[in-house]
Amino acid sequence: MGMNEALFTFSVRQADSALVLAQRLCEWCGHGPVLEEDIAMSNMGLDLIGQSRGYYSYAANIEGGGRSEDDLAFHRNEREFMNRCLVEQPNGDFGHTMMRSFFYSAFSALQHRELRSSTDETISGVAQKAWKELQYHARHTGQWIVRLGDGTEESHQRIQSSLDELWSFTEELFDTDRIDEQLVSEGIICDIGLLKPEWDVMVNDVLHAAGLVVPPKGYRSKGGMHGVHTEYLGHMLSEMQYLPRAYPDARW
């Protein structure tokens, strides 16, 4: 695969994960349990939309075929989305949303910490900002997990169920393929497999402080990066993409 094609695919994968999670977080807008958390979720969503724009516009630039960042976000179908399956999972209750974001932001923060030293100027630029933002997403969501796990019997039981349900989607975060290997060998991206031990420590520290128990190894998701998704993504996209598809000429 040519370098540009590999860079394009990597950028779209990065953008897709950030955008899909942003859309999920913004589904909470107006429904948060308290005003501050409503704002917090939309704020985090906004950061992620910003990060996805950085990657989408770079991908559109590399492709150079006239597709814009908006075309990439709003005019591709489910099977063309290459996000990790974790981020498309439905919101569930507030704790469930915190758990999903925590897994992703701890991962993505570590990845972007490394991408800051990418030999690719654009990726390293996007990473500098993403690293700052994802750290406080991981703190905010991690601290909620502790509060809920160490809270009431009800909150503990509910956040434990979220852990049980979402845990099987975490391994996929670290999946790579030949495109990644190619970019790693060029010094453009980092080998995310090397970050897994650090992610494990952070996640275990939080789950331990919350008094939660990691479920036994069982099913694990895979394939999001190749467009194979759970049933939820298509439904989410049909809502997210509705306006630009129904009114293709609509402008801000």
Added chain:
Amino acid sequence: MEANIQPRITDETRPVWTLLDQIPDPEVPAISIVELGVIRDVQLSGKQVVVEMTPTYSGCPALKTMEDAVLAELQANGYEVNIRIVYKPAWTTDWLSEGAKAKLKAYGIAPPPRLTVKRFHPLDSDEPSRVSCPFCDSVDTKLTSQFGSTACKALYFCDGCRQPFELFKCH
């Protein structure tokens, strides 16, 4: 340190900087977009000007408003304007001058404390150790929420004067 890189202002580009310094930050109008630190460079050749801008936060919705304001202001003064968005070096609140911080405080927003680099762990607190109330200067304050009315502010409450206030987050 990279974070402290300040834009270079020459005699030639100074008139452009002066115009830009009159544009208020759309979300915190007490300071200008130059004081905020989002204008990174100005290159001038005749009446053609290239302005480099950087977002505060990746998804800052005010960036577009600021771009439009830069275009309008410079075009009104006869310039042909090209805006370039740059991401490096990443914007930091350390670029706010002491003067800008004083203006924030007078406006009722606690200025950001200096950035200290901490290890990254989700269980570590990211609250600055001392935040003083912009109204009464008491340090008897507590964090209500890391997320405020805009991406760049956190919500605080002052136990000294029993007032809620906003902190311009250290970033």
